Each structure stands twice: as structure tokens, then as C-alpha cells.
């Protein structure tokens with residue numbers, strides 16, 4: 151006999167990450183598929199998957215500060231940039247124009263997260279003074295301040311238009327830049343990045359889930375929904391907004407420290423306002439304030455160009471014969487989805503999944 | 518016999534909003550373990566008194582001491598953490614959350630760990646969360662709201678929402694509980710329920726209760742002391758039976774000036 155799924159018999163099962171056996175089975179299955187992915191997918195698709203995982207990590211960060219704690223942040227991309235340059239300096243190669251220490255990933259990965267988190271802490275007092283649109287405006291200013299520094303601190307970033315090489319992939323003394331062979335299994339650099347990204351994505355995803363099921367997440371939601379009531383319940387707004395910015399920037403920093411190793415270089419122009427806004431769009435499309443939403447949104451956003459390419463090829467209009475090029479179509483489709491989700495499904499892709507799931511749960515008695 | 522001490526004391530408190538004088542030179546002491554009622558017509562300044570106590574408003578002149586600390590130097594969350602909790606006249610629950618989550622947020626000050634531990638869901642976190650849950654379950658038991666535990670606030674009737682807001686305040690395990698018109702908008706039966714809960718909170722849990730009501734009936738039966746407010750001024754302070762006989766109070770309620 152099937153047990154009642156909503157009946158919890160003890161506190162532990164109620165607060166578990168996966169509350170049902172089905173969810174556990176799915177997780178293990180997905181994990182298994184993920185581990186085998188590099189053996190079945192082409193390089194092109196593997197790069198998209200890896201990018202999706204890293205973008206998901208950064209999006210979780212934005213979801214913490216904006217989705218959970220309700221603090222508008224238009225400068226999330228800047229923190230990704232801070233992570234990228236921290237790793238490039240600590241783990242990258244020095245040249246005549248930029249500094250670099252070629253240290254191991256075991257150093258640059260946590261330090262990149264920590265530096266971004268620290269800058270997040272430094273700007274968080276702004277959110278204690280300003281709310282809503284005003285906070286949005288200040289974070290907008292941070293995008294421009296960030297761009298200015300990124301362009302002008304040439305010994306760190308290489309300067310506008312030029313950029314610098316990203317960190318080297320060295321882990322526990324192993325040089326992974328040219329891949330690694332374990333027995334007769336050969337992993338290329340991109341496969342290695344993929345596995346690192348996968349592990350980080352799982353760990354940080356669990357971290358995001360843990361926040362929601364503990365005091366920290368509850369305090370964030372309280373501040374988001376009713377800050378005066380939250381304060382009257384003993385929640386220190388200043389402290390918790392600081393936590394939100396710190397955690398959010400930490401996620402961004404971690405993602406940023408790795409993501410540019412895929413292409414090999416970072417250029418200051420990347421961290422534009424549009425780049426920051428992309429994360430907002432991803433969180434909206436995925437589902438604001440949900441744990442899985444940013445993951446869905448990140449995959450959707452990153453995979454979209456690939457999918458559009460496939461469709462254009464199938465229609466035979468890939469190269470010529472169509473008045474819009476692939477890039478333009480991408481932007482239009484993406485813009486369309488943002489509006490669609492804002493208007494029709496504010497809970498994003500997560501919301502659609504949630505409804506589908508409930509529909510099939512009730513099947514065949516669905517109406 | 519124990520010596521009764523003041524938990525909160527108002528000294529010549531005035532509060533202005535531009536031209537509006539919400540409070541005029543109000544002074545009174547609230548003794549530990551009292552069930553202290555504040556009554557008065559709408560706009561008399563009752564809610565302003567509560568907002569001053571929990572630090573949302575700061576007096577324009579005069580001072581308020583809470584457990585002998587000056588409220589001017591404390592943020593609302595610091596005042597809350599001294600053990601002062603409250604409900605609001607217009608329910609201020611977190612509507613998108615379940616009743617249980619609301620009550621758990623009430624237990625916030627008893628849960629002790631930081632964000633990094635939270636990310637890892639460490640042993641300490643699990644223990645502290647269990648403690649928060651235990652506190653919340655006690656409150657749920659006490660207020661007889663077991664069946665609404667997992668309901669979202671928006672799906673609950675008004676009377677139950679009021680009770681859950683009371684639960685959220687109780688989960689702070691406060692020393693002093695401020696209730697802003699807890700029976701407003703309720704029918705007779707619900708009002709009786711609330712009155713019973715307030716008495717239990719006062720007597721069984723030993724919490725000092727400060728109770729606002731615009732109407733005298735409920736208060737008269739349960740309060741140990743009453744202050745009557747009118748146009749920002751204290752008209753009367755004393756025991757409830759005397760208030761009903763006081764000419765100034767009768768005039769205020771009949772609208773005679």
C-alpha cells in the first residue's frame with residue numbers, strides 16, 4: 151500500500167531535502183546520467199551544460215539576495231567578475247602587463263568566493279538604508295563603478311578590450327589544463343571543468359536548499375515580506391541583509407572563478423549592465439524564490455542558443471535566407487519568455503513543472 | 518509577597534507627526550505580571566503607545582524605559598530581544614508562508630547559529646531547529662491550532678489568522694506581550710475564545726500582558742489595571758471597575774467634551 155505522501159511521522163523526515171522516495175530515486179538517476187554525460191555528448195553540448203551549471207550557481211546567489219531576501223540587486227554580474235579576477239590573479243599566469251601567482255585551485259576557489267562575499271558585505275549597509283527602486287539605483291551605480299575598476303585596474307584585469315587569461319586549472323598539484331588520464335580513461339580539460347562544476351553545483355544547490363529550511367531562510371523571507379514585523383520579532387535587519395549579500399556574492403564569486411576558464415580569458419567589457427540583468431532574467435524565468443528555479447532558468451538560458459540553432463538547421467534557414475540572424479532570434483525569444491513568465495507564470499519554469507507534476511499525480515482524475 | 522517592579526515606564530511622553538499630536542505628556546508604569554489594558558476611542562493614540570514601546574516610533578519628548586533601559590538607544594529588534602513581543606492591529610503575518618513557518622519565525626531569537634552553519638545544515642543547526650520546532654509545537658498546542666499547521670495564511674479565516682499572529686508572538690517566549698485590538702472584527706464566540714487565551718497567557722504562562730481595545734467590555738472583565746486614552750492624553754488610570762464610574766471616561770465614550 152502506498153503511504154500518504156504528506157503524512158510525516160517525525161520531524162526529521164519532514165525537514166529532509168528529499169521528502170519522498172521518488173525524489174531520492176530521481177536524484178540518484180540524474181546524478182548517474184550526469185556522471186556519464188561527457189561520454190555521450192559532443193564537445194559543443196558539454197560546454198553548454200558546464201556553462202549552465204556555473205550560471206546556475208551564480209543565479210542561486212542572486213536568488214538568495216533578491217528572491218529570498220527581497221533586496222533588489224542589479225549588480226550581481228559585478229560579483230561574478232570579482233570572482234573571475236580573483237581566481238585569475240591567484241591562479242593565473244603573470245605576464246608583462248598583469249600579475250598572477252599560478253596557485254592551486256584549492257586556494258583560488260574558496261578565496262574567490264570569500265573576496266566576492268567580502269565586497270558584498272561592504273556594500274550591504276546600503277540596503278539597510280534604502281529600499282526598492284532606490285536600492286536598485288544604487289546597485290546600478292555599482293555596475294558602473296565595477297566596470298570602471300575592471301577597465302582601469304590593468305595590472306589585474308589587463309584593461310578594456312584586452313583582458314587577461316583566466317586561472318590555470320591546477321588541483322592538488324595536478325596540472326589539469328591538458329587533461330588527465332586515469333587508467334585508460336582520458337579526461338580532457340573541459341571534462342574536468344564539467345565535473346568540478348557538477349560537484350559545486352550539487353553542493354551549493356544543497357546549500358541553497360539548506361538556507362530555505364533553516365532560520366536564515368525564514369528570516370530572509372520575513373524581511374522580504376514585512377520588514378517592520380520582522381524587526382518586531384527580533385530579526386536584526388542590518389545583520390540579515392548583510393548575510394544575504396554575503397551569501398549571494400559568495401555564490402557569484404565561486405561561479406565567476408571557474409566560468410571563464412572554459413573560454414580561457416576574461417575581458418572587462420563582459421561585466422556590463424546587460425550581464426547583470428541576464429541573471430535577473432534567469433531567476434525570473436526559472437522561478438523567483440524557489441530552490442530549483444535558478445537551475446532551470448540557467449539551463450534554459452544557456453541552452454536556448456543551441457536549441458535555436460538546431461531548429462534553424464532543421465528549417466534549413468541556418469545561414470542565409472532569413473531576415474534575422476541566430477543571435478537576434480535568441481534575444482527576441484528570450485525577451486518574449488521573460489514577458490511571458492512575468493505575466494502568466496510568476497513562479498517561472500518551476501511553477502510550470504509544479505503544476506504538471508500535480509496534474510500527473512492526480513491523473514487520471516485530473517480536470 | 519514578591520515585590521512588584523515596573524517592566525515598562527512612560528515619563529512625560531509626547532509624540533508628534535507634523536502637526537498631529539498623537540501623544541501628549543503621557544506617564545504611567547506597567548508592573549510585572551499585570552494584565553494592563555489601554556482603552557480609548559479610535560485615534561486616541563493607543564497604537565502609538567505600543568509602537569513607542571517596541572521602538573517603531575521614538576518619542577518626540579519624554580522617555581520610555583523598558584526593563585530600566587532607555588528605549589531611545591534601542592532598535593526594535595533589540596527591544597524584541599529583551600523579551601517584548603506584539604501583535605498588530607491589522608494582521609501582519611507573512612502571508613505566503615504556512616502557519617508553522619510564521620510561528621517558527623516567532624521563535625527566531627531562541628535559535629542560535631549563523632549562515633555558514635546553515636549552508637551545511639550542521640548538527641548544531643539540526644539541534645537548534647528541533648528546539649525551535651518544539652517551542653512552536655508548544656504554542657500550537659496551547660492555542661489549539663494543530664489543524665492549521667501546514668495551511669498557508671491567505672487560505673485561513675480572519676479569526677484564525679489573528680490566533681496565529683498571537684502564536685507567532687508567543688513563540689518568542691516573551692516576558693511582555695503587547696496585543697493591539699486582538700478581538701477586533703470578531704464575533705462574540707471568537708472574542709470569548711481570545712479572552713480565555715489572554716487570561717491563560719497571563720495566569721498560566723506568567724506573561725505581563727498589555728492589551729489594547731477600543732471597546733470596554735472585554736477589558737473590564739479581565740484587566741488588572743486600565744489606562745483610558747483620549748486625543749493622545751491619559752484620561753484615567755486605575756482599576757477597571759473605577760474606570761466605568763469615572764465621569765471623564767464616561768464623557769469620552771459618549772462623545773461629550
Ligand SMILES: Nc1ncnc2c1ncn2[C@@H]1O[C@H](COP(=O)(O)OP(=O)(O)O)[C@@H](O)[C@H]1O
Nearest residue numbers: 534537538539558559560561562563564565566
Ligand atoms: N505614522 C503616522 N503618521 C501620521 N500620523 C499618525 C501616524 N500614526 C498615528 N498617527 C496619528 O496619531 C493619532 C493616534 O493614532 P493611533 O495611535 O493609531 O490611535 P488608536 O490606535 O488609538 O486608534 C491619530 O490621529 C493618527 O492619525
Ligand SMILES: [Mg+2]
Nearest residue numbers: 563564565606
Ligand atoms: Mg489603533
